[in-house]
Amino acid sequence: MTSTWIYVFHFFTFRFVLDQSHHLQFVQLDRPRFLTMAGNMALSSFFVLSGFVLTLTTSPRTSLMNFCAKRVGKLYPIYFVTSALAIVAILLIGMPITGENIALHLTLLQSWVPFQDIYHGVNPVTWSLSTEAFFYVLFPLSLFLFRRLSTRALVILMGVAIFLEFALPLYAARYFTVRSGGDHSAFLTSGNNGGDLVYWFTLACPPYRFLEFAVGMMCCLLLRRRVVPVVRQRWAWTLVAIGYLAGTFAPGPWQRTSVGLIPLAVLLIALAQADLAERACFLRMRMFVRLGDLSYGLYAIQLLVLLPSYPFLLRGLSAGLGIDEQVLGRAPWNLVFLVAYFLLIVALAMPLHRYVEVPAYEFARKLFRDRPASPTFAAERAETPDRAAP
Structure with missing residues (x-):
């Protein structure tokens, strides 16, 4: 679902x-705020869900080396x-690229670099994957510390994380309103949203986006301690709809992260409770499960397919x-192209999943399995051995 919306x-x-x-x-297209x-x-749901699932599925018997191997093998x-495909495509079509940009991406x-031609280059x-890699670095220590907090302290810490999620964009917008200069160019207009530095801080800055990942981790720990009341899915989805509507009219720095955090955390808890109780959920449908399997490849390849081919497709159809x-660039034609490209990207994501993602992860998870379990992942006594979440 996340990759489809993105x-x-x-x-x-x-x-x-x-x-x-x-x-x-x-070119940057004008789009309605609800689509933004x-x-x-x-993206927020991706970061929150990532923290939740990684916390739930990391076994206390895992060695630190095995954990690192699995994260590298997965990502x-x-x-x-x-x-590599993107670099080759850029060179073939003659667009500028620097060695610095290639090195930072690889x-x-x-x-970590607050220039759009770097993190959007x-x-x-893949800026989000760079940010996610930072989460993986902090995860072992964060899990160790979070597990040893009392429930009261964990709730307070979550409240602090949510407060910072709202407060830091205001601080950044007040003191960091500067724009790119020199040889750096902006892909997306950010002048009305606090300038390029604020745009980077609330979009790609790894320490700031870690707050969402940490909230996902803490939601998982509280759920496993059985201190979270049952949340009905319909109320969780209603809260998400309200958050979505509010975010549509919120200022850019808040819209990118803060407004959706609480609704998404509540929805995640509701869906996890439904899964653990084996209650019905439309996300269990085979189509959504399959899209979930393909989501990483679908996400990583979508612009590599869309960007270089779309103008030539448009020109060819116009002539023919x-x-x-x-x-052709307006409805209903662009809706036809939207569906057609999605089906093509799904088809290309299938071999990526089967021949790259799965074999690499299966190989990586076997590495260092015989190493002693790391104390970093030792479970707290109060934690219950619930099965894996969705």
Whole structure:
């Protein structure tokens, strides 16, 4: 679901067009605010869910080396393949790229640099994977500390994280309103949202986005301690809808992260409780389960397929059908393209999942399995051995 919403957001946001000289040029499309909120909320759900699931599925018998091997095996193979494809595509179409940009991307460090041509460069979607890699680095120590907090302290800490999620964008917007200069260019307009530095801070900055990951971790621990009241799915979805509506009209720095955090955390708890109790949920449908399996590949490859091919598709159809390109770029044609590209990207994500993601992870999870369990992952006494979450 997350990758699908992000795909819709990207389809109506990023685009290459052919200029008068028949060269590809990047443009930012005007899109309604509710669609912007869809992309922002989907990314927040990814970070919160990641913290929750990683906390729930990390066994106390895991060695630190085995944990690191599994995280690298899960994250890096598809990342490397799609980044390499992006670099080759950029070189083939003659767009500028620097060695600095390539090095930062291949080492998963691009989200630490507050310039859009860096963290949105190469493959624009992978800034989130750079940010996620930082979460993996902090996860073992965070889990060790969180597990040893009392329930009261854990609730207070979650409240602090949520408060900072709202307060830090205001602080950044007040004191960090500067824009890119020099040789650095912006992919997306951020002037009305506090400037480029605030845009980076509330979008890609790893320490700030770690707050969402940490909230997901703490939701999992509180759920396993059986101190969370039962949350009905319909009320959780209603809260998400309210948060979505509020976020649509919220200022940019809040819209990107803060507004959706509490509704998404409540929804995650409701869905996990439903799964543990084996209650019905539409997300258990086979189609959604399969899309979940393909989500990483679908996410990583979507712009590599869409951006370079769309302008040529539009020009070819315009010449073949005798329809103006501007007409083809509007409804209902763009909705047809939206569905067609999605099906193509899903088809391409299948071999990525089968021949890259699964074999790499299966190999990685076998590494260092015989090492002694790390005290970092030792379970607290109060923790119950619930089975894995969705």
